[in-house]
Amino acid sequence: MKELYGITVAMVTPFDEDGQVNLDGVAQLTQMLIDKGVNCLYPCGTTGEMLRMSVEERKKVAETVVNTAAHRVNVFIHCGAMNQEDTIELVRHSQEIGADGAGVVTPEFFGANDRELEEYYVAVASAVPDFPIYLYNIPQCAANDLKPEVARRVAERCKNVVGIKYSFADINRTIDYTNIAGGAFSVLHGCDRALVAMLAVGCKGSVSGVAGVFPEPFVDVYSAYCHGDLELAQKRQKVCVKLVDALRGGANMSYFKEALKMRGIDAGHMRKPQLDLPREEVEALRAQLEEICAGAGLSLTL
Numbered sequence: 061m062k063e064l065y066g067i068t069v070a071m072v073t074p075f076d077e078d079g080q081v082n083l084d085g086v087a088q089l090t091q092m093l094i095d096k097g098v099n100c101l102y103p104c105g106t107t108g109e110m111l112r113m114s115v116e117e118r119k120k121v122a123e124t125v126v127n128t129a130a131h132r133v134n135v136f137i138h139c140g141a142m143n144q145e146d147t148i149e150l151v152r153h154s155q156e157i158g159a160d161g162a163g164v165v166t167p168e169f170f171g172a173n174d175r176e177l178e179e180y181y182v183a184v185a186s187a188v189p190d191f192p193i194y195l196y197n198i199p200q201c202a203a204n205d206l207k208p209e210v211a212r213r214v215a216e217r218c219k220n221v222v223g224i225k226y227s228f229a230d231i232n233r234t235i236d237y238t239n240i241a242g243g244a245f246s247v248l249h250g251c252d253r254a255l256v257a258m259l260a261v262g263c264k265g266s267v268s269g270v271a272g273v274f275p276e277p278f279v280d281v282y283s284a285y286c287h288g289d290l291e292l293a294q295k296r297q298k299v300c301v302k303l304v305d306a307l308r309g310g311a312n313m314s315y316f317k318e319a320l321k322m323r324g325i326d327a328g329h330m331r332k333p334q335l336d337l338p339r340e341e342v343e344a345l346r347a348q349l350e351e352i353c354a355g356a357g358l359s360l361t362l
Contacts, residue, residue: 066099
């Protein structure tokens with residue numbers, strides 16, 4: 061089954077001034093990321109404001125990304141929703157439109173115990189038994205933590221559960237995930253500040269929100285690491301860290317969207333109740349990014 065690897069981009073979702081999904085913006089962003097050499101795309105996740113969108117809107121975004129990518133890179137659609145029925149509907153839709161796989165975050169907000177998490181994932185994966193599924197653990201946002209033992213049991217019961225995206229900076233937990241199924245379990249990390257370290261402990265790559273704005277240094281890190289040039293990988297990692305810090309690490313996607321607009325991509329607006337950055341913060345961000353880009357040999361504009 062297909063898997064995620066390398067620089068997998070967690071994409072933003074552009075909304076217009078009226079709060080509607082801008083599918084032209086989605087297509088433009090998809091094309092830019094492919095042109096810049098990313099390995100895989102991951103729309104409709106946390107960075108994509110998934111819980112702000114309806115099921116039908118999420119389907120339209122997924123279709124736009126899959127159609128624009130046209131099999132040039134792997135596309136895994138994030139399908140986790142606030143109830144199991146919507147999650148299964150989105151996973152089935154992803155398979156129907158020709159996506160390469162899906163990611164599914166743990167149930168959110170309401171507490172779920174280990175048995176409930178296991179049965180949830182088994183139900184979702186069993187609905188599409190020949191379609192690759194990634195578990196997605198982001199406990200700081202979802203309020204539920206997926207333990208390695210639970211992930212192992214799910215993977216044993218459902219052979220189409222091929223890996224996990226882990227977005228909490230716990231290297232020991234990351235190592236535990238990489239040991240599932242004798243190391244055959246695919247692990248991708250969401251900690252952009254530690255990409256080289258995560259690759260070194262056995263991760264297959266990163267699911268990165270910041271790479272959705274500045275893919276270039278992340279692609280450089282992965283390429284250098286794969287070619288055994290650790291010195292270059294570490295050097296370009298330092299650029300990634302500066303960009304992560306400037307863009308607040310994805311804690312507020314409005315920074316991503318404003319930076320993309322500076323680069324020439326119509327990333328649109330935040331969906332309320334989240335608000336766009338005020339003008340003074342946009343200008344401060346522009347000055348910071350210009351300085352980082354100048355020092356790193358990057359162009360702020362595409």
